[in-house]
Amino acid sequence: MDPFLEYHRQQTRRQFFGQTGLRMGGVALASMLGERFANGASSSSSLVQPSLTGLPHFAPKAKRLIYLHMNGAPSQLDLWDHKPQLHQHYDKDLPDSIRNGQRITTMTSGQARFPVAPSMFKFTPHGQCGRYVSELLPHTAKIVDEIAVIKSVSTTAINHDPACTFVMTGSEVPGKPSIGSWLSYGLGSESNDLPSFVVFTPTFPAASQAQALFTRMWSSGFLPTKYSGVALRGQGDPVLYVKNPPGVDSSDRRTMLDALNKLNTINHSRIGDPEIQTRIAQYEMAFRMQTSVPELTDLSKESKATLEMYGPDVSRSGSFTHSAIMARRLIERGTRVVQILHRGWDQHNNLPKLLRGQVEDSERACAALIMDLKQRGLLQDTLVVWGGEFGRTVYSQGTLTKENYGRDHHPRCFTMWMAGGGIKGGIEYGETDDFSYNVAKDPVHINDLNATILHLMGIDHRKFSFKFQGLDQRLTGVEHHEPVKALLA
Numbered sequence: 001m002d003p004f005l006e007y008h009r010q011q012t013r014r015q016f017f018g019q020t021g022l023r024m025g026g027v028a029l030a031s032m033l034g035e036r037f038a039n040g041a042s043s044s045s046s047l048v049q050p051s052l053t054g055l056p057h058f059a060p061k062a063k064r065l066i067y068l069h070m071n072g073a074p075s076q077l078d079l080w081d082h083k084p085q086l087h088q089h090y091d092k093d094l095p096d097s098i099r100n101g102q103r104i105t106t107m108t109s110g111q112a113r114f115p116v117a118p119s120m121f122k123f124t125p126h127g128q129c130g131r132y133v134s135e136l137l138p139h140t141a142k143i144v145d146e147i148a149v150i151k152s153v154s155t156t157a158i159n160h161d162p163a164c165t166f167v168m169t170g171s172e173v174p175g176k177p178s179i180g181s182w183l184s185y186g187l188g189s190e191s192n193d194l195p196s197f198v199v200f201t202p203t204f205p206a207a208s209q210a211q212a213l214f215t216r217m218w219s220s221g222f223l224p225t226k227y228s229g230v231a232l233r234g235q236g237d238p239v240l241y242v243k244n245p246p247g248v249d250s251s252d253r254r255t256m257l258d259a260l261n262k263l264n265t266i267n268h269s270r271i272g273d274p275e276i277q278t279r280i281a282q283y284e285m286a287f288r289m290q291t292s293v294p295e296l297t298d299l300s301k302e303s304k305a306t307l308e309m310y311g312p313d314v315s316r317s318g319s320f321t322h323s324a325i326m327a328r329r330l331i332e333r334g335t336r337v338v339q340i341l342h343r344g345w346d347q348h349n350n351l352p353k354l355l356r357g358q359v360e361d362s363e364r365a366c367a368a369l370i371m372d373l374k375q376r377g378l379l380q381d382t383l384v385v386w387g388g389e390f391g392r393t394v395y396s397q398g399t400l401t402k403e404n405y406g407r408d409h410h411p412r413c414f415t416m417w418m419a420g421g422g423i424k425g426g427i428e429y430g431e432t433d434d435f436s437y438n439v440a441k442d443p444v445h446i447n448d449l450n451a452t453i454l455h456l457m458g459i460d461h462r463k464f465s466f467k468f469q470g471l472d473q474r475l476t477g478v479e480h481h482e483p484v485k486a487l488l489a
Helices: 003-009 013-039 084-089 140-146 160-169 179-187 250-271 274-297 304-310 320-332 351-375 446-456
Strands: 064-071 123-126 131-134 147-154 197-200 337-343 382-387 391-396 407-410 414-419 427-429 439-441 466-468 471-473
Touching (some): 140 147, 140 351, 197 320, 304 351, 320 351, 351 382, 391 414
Parallel strands (some): 064 382
8 A cells, every 4th residue: 555645545524534533532542641751751761762772782981972073174284293304395396106196186186286385383292191282272282181183084085075974974975864863863862852963053263265064964864854963053043933933822832732743643644754753753842942942052050160261252152162062061961962063174275374263263162172071070971073074285285485375185194083982082093104195004984983983882883774775874884994992991
């Protein structure tokens, strides 16, 4: 039987009331049970979105994830990958033996030369681990003993959109679920009043060379849409249309939702479309968020010391800093995944000035988030990931001077860092060659990193799949990838 044909066959007036009459008793019973469920929803045994049966596969080190995505690709050479010997090669052509005929973008493929551009920024050692950190990262330098710096990350994508899609979904092909959606689907949420997966797209410096963001970076792909990330806005209402319009109070809204849910339940029994269940769940979540979101965004009970640690932008809604403290408040309240996407890291020219602006807009808040989580005892089971979609070239794009240069896209090696949730702090993993052009030791593919994230969350990436188009789809794809065991505490 085709459920859609059956549905349309039943749409005569007599059939509608006949079907409704037969099923209304069941709907009423479901409604009463639903009210009992709602009254006890705060207990751990009645979560609105529980984990899948059998998950986690083993005891997790991390219960939640905060992913700090620097969209546009931060320059590893100017932030983390210290290469003092490059000053001997200033303005000399990148040796052919290093490039080895590897593809480059059309933005620099027409250049007559590929002049080596050493970083103009000073690096000094910090922390007990003695990690070399750029002068651009004074606040991050204070937390280097908490983080694992991974210098040998690589990807196959060379342009922003496919590379961002790859980082967030494990594939360059659009239509796959994001890592946040996978975790929301598998592990559910510890909150009944907030979404399991929340996304922020904060403001960024006006002079930045920003790339567009696409919702596929936080969408559920072929998973049910209720696992998509919920984007909280920085301007106006955090979530559109959650507030009741003038003249409608909470009891009126509850009555309307109850009636609407009954109709949706009838429709689902006829058609069997899982998106109808998603619609019901979204309406209910929106109703609960009318109370939970105002409380979430109220910083009046935060201590003065905490607010000062994050910096002066902490109360400016829509800023990266405000998003960072919101991330901590969300995970405190049971949200499983928070993703912050900071745009503007695409410095093809004027890099020294533009990179400094990006760092000043976000770096203090990143460090404060780690310190804040640690002070509250949350860092030990909260995994924090920082990084972009690829790195930047050692050679300059366009004119090179001692004070100014640009860098093109570079997928073959770049730097990310991880902290908390089972990560071994104070370590450095992987090495690049003398020109930060190729991985020289301990390569880490993006999907090795995703496998590591899943492992820390108690999931065996090889056993975590969803049947779609005849395949057992996985976040880490079909090729061989493994968690990076050296990063684990």
